[in-house]
Amino acid sequence: MDGVDAALVEIGTNRLTTFASATTHYPPALRARLLDAIAPAARLTLHDWATLHIEVGEQFAAAAIALLDTAQIPADAVTAVGSHGQTLRHHPQPPHPYSVQIGDAATIAARTGRPTVADFRSIDLAYGGQGAPLVPPFHAWCFQDPVTPRVLLNLGGIANVSLLAPGSTAALAGFDTGPGNCLMDDWTRHARGEPFDRDGDWAASGSVDPALLGDMLGDAYFGAAIPKSTGREYFNLEFIRRHLDGRPSLRSQDVQATLCALTVESIAIALDESEPAASLIVCGGGVHNRRLMTLLGERLPTRRVVSSEAFGVDPDYVEAAAFAWLAERRMSGLPVMLTTSREPRPLHLGAVYLPRP
Numbered sequence: 001m002d003g004v005d006a007a008l009v010e011i012g013t014n015r016l017t018t019f020a021s022a023t024t025h026y027p028p029a030l031r032a033r034l035l036d037a038i039a040p041a042a043r044l045t046l047h048d049w050a051t052l053h054i055e056v057g058e059q060f061a062a063a064a065i066a067l068l069d070t071a072q073i074p075a076d077a078v079t080a081v082g083s084h085g086q087t088l089r090h091h092p093q094p095p096h097p098y099s100v101q102i103g104d105a106a107t108i109a110a111r112t113g114r115p116t117v118a119d120f121r122s123i124d125l126a127y128g129g130q131g132a133p134l135v136p137p138f139h140a141w142c143f144q145d146p147v148t149p150r151v152l153l154n155l156g157g158i159a160n161v162s163l164l165a166p167g168s169t170a171a172l173a174g175f176d177t178g179p180g181n182c183l184m185d186d187w188t189r190h191a192r193g194e195p196f197d198r199d200g201d202w203a204a205s206g207s208v209d210p211a212l213l214g215d216m217l218g219d220a221y222f223g224a225a226i227p228k229s230t231g232r233e234y235f236n237l238e239f240i241r242r243h244l245d246g247r248p249s250l251r252s253q254d255v256q257a258t259l260c261a262l263t264v265e266s267i268a269i270a271l272d273e274s275e276p277a278a279s280l281i282v283c284g285g286g287v288h289n290r291r292l293m294t295l296l297g298e299r300l301p302t303r304r305v306v307s308s309e310a311f312g313v314d315p316d317y318v319e320a321a322a323f324a325w326l327a328e329r330r331m332s333g334l335p336v337m338l339t340t341s342r343e344p345r346p347l348h349l350g351a352v353y354l355p356r357p
């Protein structure tokens with residue numbers, strides 16, 4: 001939701017090469033409309049939704065084209081564009097599970113002149129899966145170690161983990177642990193008018209309120225069995241406000257400290273039940289939150305908590321690379337091993353939009 005992450009990568013037999021990567025921030029007015037659109041009480045008209053869909057598609061196409069310009073690589077050298085889309089809502093619950101991503105893939109294909117793979121989630125939901133997270137197969141392909149188990153942790157808006165068994169190119173499990181940056185971002189925006197808490201300094205200036213933390217940890221999502229997935233329609237300002245009810249005297253920096261602790265604690269609890277892996281490899285924008293990373297390290301003393309940078313992959317572009325990898329699988333007609341349902345299973349993900357001949 002902060003912007004468009006794009007990566008130009010080559011997928012080798014078992015190796016990723018990145019030629020260029022860049023984040024293009026959404027124009028502020030567009031970002032404000034996206035934030036409005038994801039509000040639980042949003043009343044978008046069909047026209048509002050469709051217009052956003054095309055505008056975001058134009059942003060994605062521009063990001064892809066800018067990357068090719070930077071790298072001085074001609075578009076026809078590119079097999080495909082993989083576009084995850086901007087999530088507006090994720091609702092895997094029966095009886096009508098859905099996950100809405102916008103950013104028109106036809107626009108991307110037309111502007112870039114390259115095949116564009118999009119809509120990665122719906123087929124998994126149609127088969128009763130969570131539709132998220134889809135990155136564990138890529139994490140396994142990219143980060144598995146022949147001898148030691150590893151865990152990948154993506155600190156995006158929502159946090160998700162992939163448990164990787166040694167020597168296996170399929171993840172053992174992958175699920176959303178709950179909030180990544182989203183609650184801290186929402187509270188910072190609400191209380192300070194800033195998009196995020198730089199380096200976690202504001203959280204570090206407050207003290208954790210144990211009662212509030214305990215209350216929030218009592219939320220049903222944290223105790224739910226895996227596989228599971230969630231979104232910002234669940235962990236948002238409303239969630240915070242609900243728990244602050246009857247606690248008017250809490251200082252806002254203490255709330256922030258508590259939200260940071262909630263993020264850490266919910267991840268740690270989710271990992272407590274897993275194999276004690278040697279390394280916890282972290283990616284996503286949350287790696288830049290120094291406070292969050294320090295607390296994670298302290299809470300998980302037996303694990304080596306490191307940025308994916310230490311493994312040669314820029315933490316800000318792991319997700320972008322993952323969708324390039326998924327697009328490559330789709331273009332090659334290969335399924336991916338998903339961990340979004342009770343039994344891991346292979347599925348072909350994504351729909352291909354072809355440019356004109």
Ligand SMILES: Nc1ncnc2c1ncn2[C@@H]1O[C@H](COP(=O)(O)OP(=O)(O)OP(=O)(O)O)[C@@H](O)[C@H]1O
Binds near residue numbers: 001156158185
């Ligand atoms: N220097 C920093 N200090 C603290 N937090 C940071 C810093 N830099 C980035 N972040 C956090 O990273 C977030 C962006 O991360 P990322 O792009 O991985 O997630 P997203 O786009 O919000 O969500 P998702 O990937 O789930 O769609 C910011 O909103 C902010 O919370």
Ligand SMILES: [Mg+2]
Binds near residue numbers: 001002003004005285
């Ligand atoms: Mg982002």
